Structures are given as structure tokens and as C-alpha cells.
Amino acid sequence: MMALQRYSLVVLLLSSLSCAPFRDSPYSDELLRKERSLNTLQNSRLGDVEADGVLRIAVMTDTHQNYKDMDEVVYRINRTADVDFVAHLGDLTNSSYNFEYDQFLDSWVTLDAPHFVTIGNHDAVGAGTSLFKKVFGPSNFYFESATKRFIFFNSANLEDREGFSPDWLLEAVQSSTKSVIIFTHIPLQDEERFAGATAQTFEDVIDDPKTLLVLNGHNHSYLLKDQNGTALLQAPRVQGAQWLLLEISGTQLNIIQHNGDSTWVTLKN
Template structure:
């Protein structure tokens, strides 16, 4: 039996090493793993590009694809001049703290900062609270080299299609804030063309995007495959990307006035 100083020593060791997990749904993470989107943005703003070109990686749905994530990191680190990496949601599969941490342990090895939006799987169980603890607000924006990125929760089904998600009023406010903005990119996990997007919100959401003169495109994930087009025939381009399981990702380069280039990278495929 352990007593006195020996017992205190054991509990101190367990606490220091973060070995104790009281519940798989707990939202506690070490201080250095909190607010990761904010940490990435702070890092990004310290090293701006010399011109207006923004070059970033976009991929979706890391979920339980841990081996593929390691290969993804190795591939991205071989690319030239990447400003940041954008993960299009479903970082976790069951909204568990350990899943978010396992993915971060791999993505933190990226040479460039990485940012995320929340996916429908990230909202399972206590996932919403965990995501907020690990990454920060579900809706947020940032500007980089004159490009305004608006990242928001578009997972309508997870809220019972309550017509509140995505928050169109908040989106409209961000789209109207054009100070220092040359062009705009909107990012959400579930695209409005998907059945998991609240159908009653689609008209207002797509109208808000259509009315944004500087919109380059809308980025999504969720469907685990690449699509690009203008499904509403209103001049707005919608693009979805691959899941990490597909061992493909996109490099998007934007510059000037709504000019962009799309590259597809395949990695870790034998033969």
C-alpha cells in the first residue's frame, strides 16, 4: 500500500503526464493545446507574404485517418511557399477529446500554421465544448494579405434544422465588413448543396454569398470528394475537397481580384 509522500508522488506524476482521463467526454486539454486556431493566427500574422498572393492547403475530414495524416504532413512539408493549412472539419469522429489531441499531435508537425472549421462529427456528444476548448469559436474570421476568410459552422442537421445554423445574420455582417479586404473566401464543412445543410437556410445563405461582389469561392468538405461548380447558376463557385483517407489534397493560390489557381496533390499511393 502506498502512503504519504509515495502516494502524493504517484498522483503528481500522473497529473504532470496527463495520463488520467476521467471521462472520454471531458473537455480538458493542457494549456498549450487550447485555442489552437488563435495560436495559428498569431503565428500567421507574424510572417506575412511580400505581395498579395495567398497560397494555402485545403483538405477535409481527418477523423480516424491517423496514418494518412502523418503522410499528409510529410507531403505538405515538401511543398513550396505554403502560408497555412486549412482543415475543412470533421477533425474527430466521435467528438472525443482524445481524438482532437491525437490529430493535433500529428498536425502540429506541419511547417505552416494550420486552421480548422467545425464538422458534423466534431459536434457528436460533448464535441462542441471540446472543439471550443481546443480550437476556439465555431464562427470566426481573419484577413491575410487582403483576403478575408470567413469560417463558420454549417452543420444544420446537428442542430435539428433549427434555422439558426449557419448563422446567416453573422455571415452577412462579416461579408459587409470590407475594410482592408480585396476579396473574400467563405469556408464551412457542409456545403449548401448537401442534405445535412439546413434546407430552410439555403436561400438566405446562398443569397448572402451571391451579393458579395468580392467573393472568390465557397469551400466545403463533408462529402469526401472533390467537386467544383456553380450549382445555383448565380456566379458563385462552390468547391469541396477530399478527405484525408483519399490521400489527396488541394493547394489553392489566390491573388489580384478574384483570381485563383487550383492544384491537386496525391501522396502516399504506391505504384
Template sequence: MKKITLAALALSVWALSACDKFEYSPYEIRLKDDERQLNQKNIERIQQLNIPRNSQITFALISDTQGFYKDTEAMVAHLNKQNDVQFVLHNGDITDFGLLKEFRLINERLGKLKVPQVTVIGNHDAVNNGKQLYKEMYGPYDFSFTAGHSKFIFINTNGWEFKGEAPDLDWLDRELQDRDEYDQVFVLSHIPASDASFGSPEKLQRYHDLMEKYKVSMSIHGHGHSFDAYQLREGGTRYLNIGDAADKEYVIMRATNTGVTFDRVKIEGELGFK
């Protein structure tokens, strides 16, 4: 009888494990095949759009979905009504505590977007074992892709969580060296270069210098949980901070060969900012 009971228990554990319903620990990393390398999969979807170099690119910007599950659902439903949006870019803090369950809960909601979605790592995504989880689920911390006339560069700027190893500004400099090949270049990260957790004052200054040197079209960030748009000097790179999901808002950006405009969109209505 004892042997039968132990065998039944072992079989139950195996069955639960096999169907991914048994959680050994909230810190575990056990991904399904369709949960791996999501950024690269979505970049391939964007590239399959074959956006012409002489046409407008329209994309949406969201940030800080961390724990705001109902708000994220509402935002996704609203975005799905925007028929001209070609893809969505997420400026980090997908999660609050970097746990697999959180990544999955948000991915279930963002997975309902009708268009591809690409994300950069946030500081909350890098706590606990979130660094490894992000890398396995989304891919490299620093990466770029091109679409039509534009280049999109994503860089990890979570200096505190990566003990000063981020941001890798040498890598960013190399990524920007082909600037002249594109009409528009966008740099996206979570923490803006106005926050102490970005890094030393020297790193902050070098980042701003790179933006000006290469005439970056927009430097786009999250982290602050509120919308802000500004320039450090007239005619220079424009900086944009995206509000969080709890604000029930996002930004739609339109890039042409000659310029970039954007609208701040509230789910209850639209606030036009150009």
C-alpha cells in the same frame, strides 16, 4: 497495513492524474495549456507573416481527417515539402466521435505542419461532448481573420447538430459588409449549402444569395468526402468541396489581387485544375 495500501493507491491515482496519463472517461475534457485556443494562436502566427497587400497568398485546404491517422501523417509530410504554402485551412470533421483522444491524435499529426493551421467545426466534431471540446481547444464556432488582401470567414453550418441554431446567417451578413475592403473573400464551412443538414430551403437560398450579393471569391466546404468544383451561375461565386484525408489529396489555392487559382494535389502526383 490497510492504511498503507490505501495511501499508496491514492498516491498512484494522484500521480497518474497529475501527469495526464489517467483517463477518467473517454468523454472528459481536461486540456493542457498548449492545447487551448489553437485557432487564435495560429491566426496570430499567420498575421506575424505580415503578408503584403500586393503579394500572392498561397494556402492549402484539407478536410475530414476523422480517424484517418496514417493518411493524415502522409498528407502532413507532403504538405511540408510545399515551400510556398503559407498556412493550411481545415474544413472540419477533425474527429469521428468528438472525443478528446481523437482530437489529440489528430492534433499530434497536424501539429507537425511547418505552417499554421486553422480549422472550422464539422458535424462529427459536434457529437458527444465535442461542441465544448472544440470551443475550448480551438475557440469560437464562427470567426474570421485577414491576411494581406484577403479575408477568411469561418462559419458553423452543422444545422442538425446545433438544432437549427446554425448557421448564423445574420452574423455572416455582418462579416461580409466590409467586402469592398478586400480583393478576395473566402467563406469556409464544413457542410455545403447543398446539403439538407445545412438547414431549411430558405437558409440554403439565403446563403447562396449572400455569396452573390457580396461577390464572395470562393465558398469552400468538406463533408462530402470527394472533390467537387462548380458555380451556380456563370460569373458568380465559385464553390469548392475538399476530399477527405483518406483520398491522400489536398488543394493548394493561390490568391492575387486580381484572381484565384487552385491545384488539386494527389500525394502520388499532381492533378492540375485551374
């Protein structure tokens, strides 16, 4: 009788865990979550982001597997008034496995404001390029507001050779009739990855009169530089619930860090 009870308990335990889905392989590009083409979808949710004269952009980056910190950042962004959109600067995952994309989406889709993602180098290894395209859409894209073009650029040159196109970025900047803000993962002046003609193309992008601000992640720490009037802003990683709120009004940019520290920058006219 004791044995029967023990066995019954075992069967019961297994049954209670049987909500586990039937997942094929961690190596595939199959996802449990159903969200698709999210960047494209979010574009249709954008209203007139400059209607009140202030553009507010929340920025986070390099989640990797810090899901608890990301939950905290999402919570804080959702409690911040009038955020026009949220930008993630890449490295949502550590190794681009399908379950990592699923886990990231679990938090990401709870953001209230429209939200956009740029691909990071860690998101493009393994099945990552296929997964990113499936979930978010093209890795190079832009959208516009009344006075700005927001460009999301795939800078993962070693991981996604097909998706990496400096010429695309230059064209997107030069063809714009509006001021430009660029969101990318790897800094365009990264000497480990970019040299020669590619480095020169990126210098041309940064020095373009229309380019106001270039944002990047990748290096995990906050850094603000100026190059000939173009602000180069590196966002800190999400670990420690770090994120940035950018408030742009006219030529004034206010960068508010997660701890409340605030820095004013004058952008190009």
C-alpha cells in the same frame, strides 16, 4: 522458483506499461494535450500572406480516424514551399471523443505554416462543442490579409444549434470591405440540412459580389462548381493522402490536387 520468475515477469510487464496516464472518462471534455485557443494563436503567426503576390493555401478535410493518411498529408504540406496557411475543413474526428481530439492534435500541431480549423458535424456531437471551443476557440471567426477576408463558418446546424448562425455569416460577408473566401464543412447548398430562410441566406452569401470562393468538406470527394462567378470548391477527404493546394494570384486561382492535377479558375474581379 519458476512461479516466482513468472510473477516477476508479470509485475515487470505491468510496470513497463505504467506510463499510461490517468484518464477520467472518454465522455468528458478533459484533454491530455495542452494546446488551447489554437485558431486564435495561429492568427498571430500570420505574416503578410500576399507579400509575394501569390496566396498559397493548403486545404485538407474529413480526417475522421485516418491518422496515417493525415500524417502523410502533413508531411507533404510541410515539404511544399511558401504555404501561407493551412485550412482543415472539419470532421477531424468521428465521434468527438476527447481522445480523438488528442490524437488529431498529435499530427496537426506539427504543421509548419499557420493552421486553422473549422468545425465539422462529427466534431460537434458528444462533448465536441466544448472540446472544439477549448482547443481551437470560437467556431465562427475571420481574419484578413491585405485584400481578402477569410471566414471560417460553423455549418453544423443539427449538432451545434447554439453555434450555428447564418446571420453571422451574412453579416461577416456584407460588412467586409475586402474580397471574401469562406471555409466551412457542410456545403451551403446542402438540401438535406438547409431549407427555407436559411437556404436563402446562404444563396445571398454565395451571390454576394465580394464572395470569390466557398470551400467545403463533408462529402469526401472533389467537386468544383461555379455559381454566377463564385467558385464552389469541395475538397476530398484525407483518406488516400488527398489534399489541395490553392494558389491565388490576382483573379487567377490554380487548384492543385494531391496527384498533381491542376485546374485554373478565373475569380471575380
